[in-house]
Amino acid sequence: MRDSSVALNRFGLGGRKGEAPPPEPRRWLLEQFTRFEPRPAAILALPDSPALVTMFREARDNQREAKREAEAGDNKPDIAPELRPYRALRDAYGEAAMVRTNLALNTPAPFVERLVHFWANHFAVSIDKLVSLGLAGAFEFEAIRPNVLGKFGDLLLAVERHPAMLLYLDQAQSIGPDSMLGQIAARRGNARGLNENLAREILELHTLGVRSGYSQDDVTELARALTGWSVGGLAQQPRLRGPGPGYWFADLIHQPGERKVLGKRYGQRGEAQGEAILRDLAVHPATARHIATKLARHFGGDEPPPSLITKLEQAFLRSGGDLPTVYRTLIEAPEPWSGPPKFRTPWDWTLATLRAVGTERLPSLINANALNQLGQPTWKPGSPAGWDDTAPSWAGPDALYRRVEVAERIAARVGPIDARTLAEQLFPGALSEPTRKALAGAESPAQALALLLASPEMMRR
Numbered sequence: 001m002r003d004s005s006v007a008l009n010r011f012g013l014g015g016r017k018g019e020a021p022p023p024e025p026r027r028w029l030l031e032q033f034t035r036f037e038p039r040p041a042a043i044l045a046l047p048d049s050p051a052l053v054t055m056f057r058e059a060r061d062n063q064r065e066a067k068r069e070a071e072a073g074d075n076k077p078d079i080a081p082e083l084r085p086y087r088a089l090r091d092a093y094g095e096a097a098m099v100r101t102n103l104a105l106n107t108p109a110p111f112v113e114r115l116v117h118f119w120a121n122h123f124a125v126s127i128d129k130l131v132s133l134g135l136a137g138a139f140e141f142e143a144i145r146p147n148v149l150g151k152f153g154d155l156l157l158a159v160e161r162h163p164a165m166l167l168y169l170d171q172a173q174s175i176g177p178d179s180m181l182g183q184i185a186a187r188r189g190n191a192r193g194l195n196e197n198l199a200r201e202i203l204e205l206h207t208l209g210v211r212s213g214y215s216q217d218d219v220t221e222l223a224r225a226l227t228g229w230s231v232g233g234l235a236q237q238p239r240l241r242g243p244g245p246g247y248w249f250a251d252l253i254h255q256p257g258e259r260k261v262l263g264k265r266y267g268q269r270g271e272a273q274g275e276a277i278l279r280d281l282a283v284h285p286a287t288a289r290h291i292a293t294k295l296a297r298h299f300g301g302d303e304p305p306p307s308l309i310t311k312l313e314q315a316f317l318r319s320g321g322d323l324p325t326v327y328r329t330l331i332e333a334p335e336p337w338s339g340p341p342k343f344r345t346p347w348d349w350t351l352a353t354l355r356a357v358g359t360e361r362l363p364s365l366i367n368a369n370a371l372n373q374l375g376q377p378t379w380k381p382g383s384p385a386g387w388d389d390t391a392p393s394w395a396g397p398d399a400l401y402r403r404v405e406v407a408e409r410i411a412a413r414v415g416p417i418d419a420r421t422l423a424e425q426l427f428p429g430a431l432s433e434p435t436r437k438a439l440a441g442a443e444s445p446a447q448a449l450a451l452l453l454a455s456p457e458m459m460r461r
Contacts, residue, residue, distance in 0.1 A: 005430035006337050009461040010299060012110035014352030015426040017417070029331050032109035033324055038145040042099045047092055049142055049163050052134040053233050053245035059086045060234075089134035093127060094368065096137020097378040101367045104351050106360055112148060115327070117347070118298055119144050120379075123159045123206060124386035125168040127379050132168045136379035139164035152291065152321035153282035156206065160198065160278060161247045163231045169384065171198040172234070176227040176255025181239070194255070199223035201384045207281040209290030214262060221259045225266065225274040228254030288316040291326075294389070299330055301339040302390040308335040341460035343391035346374035348461060349403060353453045356426055357414045370406055375399060400459075407453035411446045419448035427457050 007025035008015045015021065022028035047055070063086070107113045120140045127133045143162040147155035159165055166172045174195035175182050185192045199222035203214050230250045232242020242248035249271040259266045261277050262284075268276050281287060292312035296304035311333050312326055319325035330336060344352060350370055354362065371377050375394075381387045388394075420439050423431050435455045442448035452458060 002429040003337055004428045005426075007111075008426070008428075009352070010336060010342065011114065011331070013104055013107075013114055013348070014110075014355045014458075014461070016355045017358035017422060017425075019425075021425065021428040026331050029111045030328065032111045033149055033327075036107075036109035036112040036149065038148070039141070040103065042103065043141045043145075046096055046099060046137065046141070047134075049135060049138040049247075050233070050245040052089070052092060052138055053163055053231060055088050055092065055134055056131060057234050057245070059089060086130065086133065092134040093137065093379075096141070097368060098363065100137065100140065100378065101351070101354075102361050105354055105362070116140065116144055116148050118295070119148060119155065121381065121386040121389075122294060123165070124381045124384055125164045125379065126381050126383065127377075128382055129168055132164055132379075135162075135164035135167065138162075140379075149324055150322075151282075152287075152316070152323055153279050155323070156278055156282045157275060159206070160202065160226075161229060163245075163247060165198070166229060166231050166247070169198040169201055170195045171226060171229055172231045174198070174223060174227050175253045176224060178256060179227060179254055180252045182253065182255075194220070194223050194227065196220060196223040198229075199226055202278070202281065205384055205386075207278075207290065208284060208286040209293075212286040212290070218261050221261045222274075222277060224255040224257075225259045225261070225277055228252075228271060229274060283317070283321050285317065288313045288321070292316055295326065295330060296335075297389055298342075299336045301342060305335045305339065308333055343395050344459055344461050345387060345389075345394055346371060346376035346399075346403075347378070347387075349459065350374065350406075352458060352461070353407065353410055356422065356453065356458070357410060357417060357449070359414075373402055374406065375402075395459075400454075403459070404450075404454045408450045410453060411450035414449070416445045417449050419445065419452040422449075423452050423455075423457070426452075431457060 003025040004021035004023070007022055007029055011029055104110070104113050104117075123144070125132045125136055125139055127136050132139075139159075139162050143158040143165075144155070147158050163172075175185070175192040177183075177186070177191070177194065182192055196219050200219050202222065203212075203219060204210050208214055228250045230240070230242070230248055230253065231246065232248035232250075233245030235241050239252060240250060242250060251270055254270055256269075259273060259277070262280075264280065266273050266276050289309070292309045293304060295312055296308040300308045308330075311329050315326045315329035350367070368377065376387060419442070420436070423435065423439060435452070435457055438451050438455070439448045442451055
């Protein structure tokens with residue numbers, strides 16, 4: 001029965017009230033590959049990235065107009081009216097965050113949903129940057145979900161071409177000095193330059209990892225190869241607006257010529273050059289090691305067992321980055337089933353508690369407020385590195401106190417639930433005797449439920 005608890009909590013998102021534990025945990029996890037729905041109706045009902053890019057352009061233009069009008073008056077511009085044009089994007093963000101939560105609460109494939117969240121954090125964009133505000137949800141729904149069960153190379157290309165990533169890491173502003181537009185700008189004394197942000201994060205965070213042997217020259221060469229990967233529908237200049245809102249390869253800003261990255265020469269022209277480099281990076285041994293280490297840390301413990309890293313690394317290399325092959329290796333390996341528990345992040349813990357009490361739908365405001373209070377607002381990690389995945393970042397006394405407060409509010413809101421029965425269902429074969437005694441000694445059903453939601457079992461997975 002303990003394996004059922006591991007499948008529900010470590011691999012999944014926590015058990016749901018009233019649902020029986022899986023009798024065959026490993027088979028239950030594998031069968032989720034066919035149950036997962038990449039684009040359910042709730043996602044299709046949301047505005048897509050071209051619509052959101054248009055909304056951003058309109059908001060930006062309205063903001064500039066409001067600023068001009070304010071500066072033309074007697075008073076200095078007021079910040080609040082300037083930001084009003086972005087209200088539609090804030091609403092879009094709230095709707096997308098709500099859909100993400102509700103999908104996680106009701107999914108028949110919680111393991112795959114967890115993997116979606118893992119990859120969204122690996123390829124993090126943050127709404128700290130206004131341009132990412134409306135697009136963060138579309139990024140996860142359009143780039144991550146459709147590729148979570150495919151090849152890592154396809155996932156990588158979808159991510160790096162998505163408008164959210166291109167705008168968040170300033171790639172859309174990168175212009176090859178020797179490109180057609182770069183030369184025109186230079187002759188006019190308005191030289192425009194290369195932006196290396198995306199190239200650097202691809203090498204450091206998305207593929208090879210830090211201290212994996214790449215050089216500054218590799219960063220610059222990759223940045224040159226990626227020039228032209230842009231977002232249409234935003235630029236002021238007609239020639240840079242592209243065919244419409246969304247991803248667009250702008251040949252007139254692409255740096256021509258051969259590139260050399262990690263010792264290999266790439267003579268392709270245009271967009272194909274950057275794609276060829278990314279395809280090679282996607283199956284590089286350092287990438288396999290980097291991805292294997294992060295997956296092992298997420299499922300095998302803060303200090304991941306070297307044996308698990310090696311198994312995942314070999315599966316990645318052997319399959320050419322086929323992600324289901326890597327996931328199967330993860331499920332079949334003994335380490336995640338016997339390793340030390342992982343401390344749940346606020347996002348994980350919130351989902352687990354809501355699923356535990358049978359919540360099926362949550363208004364966006366309630367969940368957003370709870371995650372803000374707990375320190376992990378949706379799609380706001382604050383840096384391209386994403387949220388940290390180890391206990392020291394989340395297990396401080398103040399953080400635990402705030403979880404207890406949220407647990408008490410949830411317990412008071414949902415009404416009477418037999419916490420003793422629920423606990424045995426959520427943690428089959430894994431409920432500790434101290435927690436069992438604490439629930440039995442509670443003064444009321446609500447207090448027992450709050451104790452369960454704040455118990456060591458619920459804090460960890």
